[in-house]
Amino acid sequence: MDMTKLDVLVIGGGPGGTPAAMALAAEGRRVRLVEKGTGLGGTCLFEGCIPSKILHESARRLLAIRSAAEFGLRVPAGEIGIDWNAIMERKATILNRRAEGALQRARRIPSLSVQFGNVTLLGPHLARIIPHDGKPEDVEFSNAIIATGSVPNLLPITGGDLPQVITSEQLLEIEHLPKHLVVIGAGPIGVEMAQIFAAFGTAVTLLEAGPRILAPVDEESAIALQTHVRRQGIVLELGAQVLRISGDGNGVRVEYRDAAGAQHTASAEYVLAATGRSPNVGSLGLEHTAVHFDRHGVKVDGKLETDEPGIYAAGDVVGQPMFAHWATAQALALAGHLLGRPTRFPEPATNSAVIFSIPELGIAGLTESEARRGRHTVGVARYDYHTDARAQVSGHADGLLKVIYDTTTRAVLGIHVLVEGAASLIGEGALAIRSGIPVEVLATAIHSHPTLNESMGAVAREIVASSRAAIRGARTHRATG
Numbered sequence: 001m002d003m004t005k006l007d008v009l010v011i012g013g014g015p016g017g018t019p020a021a022m023a024l025a026a027e028g029r030r031v032r033l034v035e036k037g038t039g040l041g042g043t044c045l046f047e048g049c050i051p052s053k054i055l056h057e058s059a060r061r062l063l064a065i066r067s068a069a070e071f072g073l074r075v076p077a078g079e080i081g082i083d084w085n086a087i088m089e090r091k092a093t094i095l096n097r098r099a100e101g102a103l104q105r106a107r108r109i110p111s112l113s114v115q116f117g118n119v120t121l122l123g124p125h126l127a128r129i130i131p132h133d134g135k136p137e138d139v140e141f142s143n144a145i146i147a148t149g150s151v152p153n154l155l156p157i158t159g160g161d162l163p164q165v166i167t168s169e170q171l172l173e174i175e176h177l178p179k180h181l182v183v184i185g186a187g188p189i190g191v192e193m194a195q196i197f198a199a200f201g202t203a204v205t206l207l208e209a210g211p212r213i214l215a216p217v218d219e220e221s222a223i224a225l226q227t228h229v230r231r232q233g234i235v236l237e238l239g240a241q242v243l244r245i246s247g248d249g250n251g252v253r254v255e256y257r258d259a260a261g262a263q264h265t266a267s268a269e270y271v272l273a274a275t276g277r278s279p280n281v282g283s284l285g286l287e288h289t290a291v292h293f294d295r296h297g298v299k300v301d302g303k304l305e306t307d308e309p310g311i312y313a314a315g316d317v318v319g320q321p322m323f324a325h326w327a328t329a330q331a332l333a334l335a336g337h338l339l340g341r342p343t344r345f346p347e348p349a350t351n352s353a354v355i356f357s358i359p360e361l362g363i364a365g366l367t368e369s370e371a372r373r374g375r376h377t378v379g380v381a382r383y384d385y386h387t388d389a390r391a392q393v394s395g396h397a398d399g400l401l402k403v404i405y406d407t408t409t410r411a412v413l414g415i416h417v418l419v420e421g422a423a424s425l426i427g428e429g430a431l432a433i434r435s436g437i438p439v440e441v442l443a444t445a446i447h448s449h450p451t452l453n454e455s456m457g458a459v460a461r462e463i464v465a466s467s468r469a470a471i472r473g474a475r476t477h478r479a480t481g
């Protein structure tokens with residue numbers, strides 16, 4: 001029997017693999033998409049972005065009800081009930097609906113075949129597919145895309161393997177709300193989970209080895225968020241060294257040293273290990289190809305091609321930055337490239353991200369220190385939401401918008417916004433930075449009133465006004481000097 005010949009074999013059905021497979025098949029390429037789980041969506045849908053946002057949504061609504069009196073609303077006195085099972089059921093419904101939708105959309109494309117099973121590469125153009133419900137099949141492919149994502153790092157600490165030490169994936173599936181939780185690592189996962197569970201009433205200790213939370217984020221914005229984290233009642237220890245974890249009845253004791261060297265013990269029902277994720281390259285058979293990888297990810301060039309010509313990789317598996325939307329942007333660019341179109345691959349300097357903290361933190365482009373390290377003459381402008389109409393109305397005026405721009409080219413380089421609603425607001429920032437618009441254009445965009453978006457225009461007008469004042473000052477200086 002003839003062996004199946006594919007144009008493209010896509011390994012992994014997450015936000016990297018699925019859009020690439022669909023875009024290629026939509027143009028008539030014969031594509032096989034193989035996912036080792038039981039649905040399309042990857043870590044983002046089943047264990048990451050979406051389930052955590054479902055909990056975040058419930059947590060924010062709970063906080064809103066608690067602050068009802070501020071808005072002239074009287075809610076019955078007493079504790080507001082949390083039906084954890086109902087939250088989990090809502091989560092399952094949304095996840096199932098999204099997975100089904102993704103599969104239906106994929107199955108509508110005639111030249112795309114979706115399979116659930118494992119793939120092992122047998123050579124540069126040959127792979128074995130072992131479906132969950134069928135016989136193994138060998139296929140030949142012209143190109144392959146490795147989009148197998150990432151897995152949580154284990155905690156290399158004594159007691160890190162105790163059953164109470166869990167990953168974010170396990171925490172999102174937890175059967176009841178823990179009374180006490182120790183979170184190790186204050187990256188996006190640690191911060192989001194700490195704030196969500198603290199909002200639900202869990203006593204949270206957040207231990208971070210570094211000098212501040214969210215190391216890759218703009219420092220001033222991250223430090224401003226630390227104030228919110230502490231105000232929420234979370235015990236945040238920076239510069240903490242976790243010494244060991246030991247069993248304590250049904251729970252655990254976490255011994256750590258604080259930045260000053262003093263030793264402490266925190267008791268908890270669970271410990272969340274949120275110390276980063278590593279590329280998922282296990283059992284792919286990469287040794288049968290020239291694909292190289294290390295602990296940071298599969299090695300690729302600027303066009304996402306591995307060291308094995310014709311085999312590409314996209315998303316978390318190629319390393320930082322690890323974001324679902326970044327994986328999709330890479331995947332779509334890669335699909336365009338394989339279809340022979342001139343393609344601009346995504347660049348970190350124009351990426352955007354949202355930390356779903358409380359309040360949200362929206363990020364687009366460079367941090368202030370990245371801009372200063374680059375070849376830019378850097379200007380920074382800030383906007384305080386205490387003076388903002390919409391922020392006052394919504395009761396979330398404690399926020400900061402920071403715009404980083406090039407004083408010579410006038411291009412907006414970075415936007416960092418810490419305010420409730422930043423998740424939507426940052427879309428405008430992403431567009432501004434991706435299209436390289438000057439601050440003068442942002443200043444003249446007509447933003448509706450009263451919206452948070454007005455802050456973008458207001459801060460840009462401040463920049464324009466202060467630049468004009470500086471020019472006037474220089475002229476006066478020359479005339480009088």
Ligand code: NAI
Nearest residue numbers: 185186187188189190208209210274275276277322354355
């Ligand atoms: P991360 O690598 O971003 O942060 C891990 C943190 O743990 C670091 O601050 C590190 O200093 C700290 N750490 C490491 N070992 C430690 C130890 N022994 N004791 C104390 N602290 C320790 O990883 P994270 O938060 O697990 O996220 C994984 C990936 O997922 C990231 O690349 C992130 O960008 C992505 N993600 C993005 C989200 C978003 O965009 N909203 C949400 C969640 C995750």
